[in-house]
Amino acid sequence: MKALTWQGKNNVSVETVDDPKIMAPTDIILEITSSAICGSDLHLYHGLVSTMEKGDVLGHEFAGKVVEVGSAVKRVKVGDRVVIPFTISCGHCLFCSAGKFSLCLQSNPNAEMLAKVTGYTTAGLFGYSHLYGGFAGGQAEYARVPFADVGAVVLPEEISEEHALFLSDIFPTGYMAAENCNIQPGEIVAVWGCGPVGQFAIRSAFLLGASKVIAIDKVPERLVMAENGGASAIDYSKVDVLEAIKHMTDGLGPHACIDAVGMESFGHTPDALIDDVLQAVKLETDRSHALRQAIQCCRNGGVVSVPGVYVGIVDNFPLGIAFGKGLTFKMGQTHVQSYTKKLLGLIVKGEIDPRFVISHRVGLDQVPDAYAMFAKKKDGCTKVVLSPHQNGITQVKPLGN
Ligand SMILES: NC(=O)c1ccc[n+]([C@@H]2O[C@H](COP(=O)([O-])OP(=O)(O)OC[C@H]3O[C@@H](n4cnc5c(N)ncnc54)[C@H](O)[C@@H]3O)[C@@H](O)[C@H]2O)c1
Ligand SMILES: [Zn+2]
Numbered sequence: 433m434k435a436l437t438w439q440g441k442n443n444v445s446v447e448t449v450d451d452p453k454i455m456a457p458t459d460i461i462l463e464i465t466s467s468a469i470c471g472s473d474l475h476l477y478h479g480l481v482s483t484m485e486k487g488d489v490l491g492h493e494f495a496g497k498v499v500e501v502g503s504a505v506k507r508v509k510v511g512d513r514v515v516i517p518f519t520i521s522c523g524h525c526l527f528c529s530a531g532k533f534s535l536c537l538q539s540n541p542n543a544e545m546l547a548k549v550t551g552y553t554t555a556g557l558f559g560y561s562h563l564y565g566g567f568a569g570g571q572a573e574y575a576r577v578p579f580a581d582v583g584a585v586v587l588p589e590e591i592s593e594e595h596a597l598f599l600s601d602i603f604p605t606g607y608m609a610a611e612n613c614n615i616q617p618g619e620i621v622a623v624w625g626c627g628p629v630g631q632f633a634i635r636s637a638f639l640l641g642a643s644k645v646i647a648i649d650k651v652p653e654r655l656v657m658a659e660n661g662g663a664s665a666i667d668y669s670k671v672d673v674l675e676a677i678k679h680m681t682d683g684l685g686p687h688a689c690i691d692a693v694g695m696e697s698f699g700h701t702p703d704a705l706i707d708d709v710l711q712a713v714k715l716e717t718d719r720s721h722a723l724r725q726a727i728q729c730c731r732n733g734g735v736v737s738v739p740g741v742y743v744g745i746v747d748n749f750p751l752g753i754a755f756g757k758g759l760t761f762k763m764g765q766t767h768v769q770s771y772t773k774k775l776l777g778l779i780v781k782g783e784i785d786p787r788f789v790i791s792h793r794v795g796l797d798q799v800p801d802a803y804a805m806f807a808k809k810k811d812g813c814t815k816v817v818l819s820p821h822q823n824g825i826t827q828v829k830p831l832g833n
């Protein structure tokens with residue numbers, strides 16, 4: 433089959449690789465009909481995640497048609513149209529039983545390698561390095577999906593794969609980020625980063641009762657998309673973010689702050705410029721300027737929720753400020769399987785159409801160009817969806833919700 437492979441820093445290519453095969457009785461094989469590029473893929477693309485190997489197949493947001501099922505698969509049938517959570521989870525370990533699917537103890541074949549770094553293993557992830565299991569991803573024609581009965585979301589007839597595609601990651605991720613804020617009716621939430629994750633965090637914060645959402649970024653069309661979702665936008669390249677936020681919150685700050693930027697944060701203040709240098713010379717793995725700003729802007733006693741990915745060591749972390757303000761931190765890879773049923777319900781009822789975030793559709797052969805465009809946030813690129821059988825790149829006018 434054809435698949436998008438990682439070849440090194442800023443280098444991905446479409447190659448012919450072996451077709452996936454059933455390896456365990458709980459596996460299924462999927463013919464991919466719709467798949468997406470995520471901000472998390474950019475961390476791989478920029479060479480910032482360890483244990484990637486040349487030829488690794490990328491992609492952890494995908495949907496398709498089931499073409500083969502293992503002998504122990506009961507719920508999912510050949511011919512079903514399904515969306516797959518990016519977290520691979522066994523469904524019955526201590527953490528899966530508690531709904532904490534991204535902390536699964538059983539799904540990472542490289543558990544020992546990861547535990548050497550983190551203390552204990554967490555779940556395997558599609559297309560996300562060998563530390564996380566070395567699973568081939570779904571930017572491909574076919575994919576193998578382990579523990580399919582646990583995660584696969586079988587779609588009802590009225591919903592297309594593209595309509596539900598973002599249940600694989602960014603919708604649950606934005607929702608969990610907002611849920612982690614423990615929003616009480618009428619509270620104010622600020623969201624750093626208006627990429628796809630930030631966009632879903634904004635809409636989820638409103639769904640969970642926020643009275644106001646403040647959105648921070650500098651990419652014009654992303655700020656407009658945030659405003660279309662009801663947020664008040666701040667362009668961090670033009671104004672003093674702390675002053676602007678104080679002005680919008682009666683001087684007290686937002687009750688909760690969401691860092692939907694993660695380890696590749698930009699900025700023009702000295703701490704951000706020092707981060708650029710330290711990351712380039714590998715003295716730190718993650719640039720955390722947006723997180724620092726979120727900590728500073730947060731209301732005393734508030735919550736800082738971090739869906740943005742961090743992979744290692746940050747420099748200049750203002751722990752004393754967070755301590756002094758009595759902040760609560762919530763973070764982590766999303767427990768996707770805990771949210772898919774509820775959020776599919778919202779899509780079916782028409783309460784949200786996740787396709788609003790799509791800016792480009794591409795064929796598999798154009799995915800390397802699409803990575804470059806998405807990485808540079810060029811041509812209004814907010815979210816790329818790929819269909820293996822399409823040809824060329826088409827720009828989509830984003831839906832206005
Ligand atoms: N926790 C999870 O399970 C999970 C799942 C999916 C994605 N993620 C992570 O969420 C983050 C966002 O993903 P995405 O797909 O939206 O990525 P993206 O790259 O499209 O968006 C990031 C946005 O942050 C903005 N930004 C950069 N520096 C900023 C700053 N200082 N202040 C405000 N905004 C700033 C960029 O302009 C960009 O619009 C990434 O780190 C990704 O890896 C985490
Ligand atoms: Zn993702």
Ligand SMILES: [Zn+2]
Binds near residue numbers: 521523526527535539
């Ligand atoms: Zn488990």
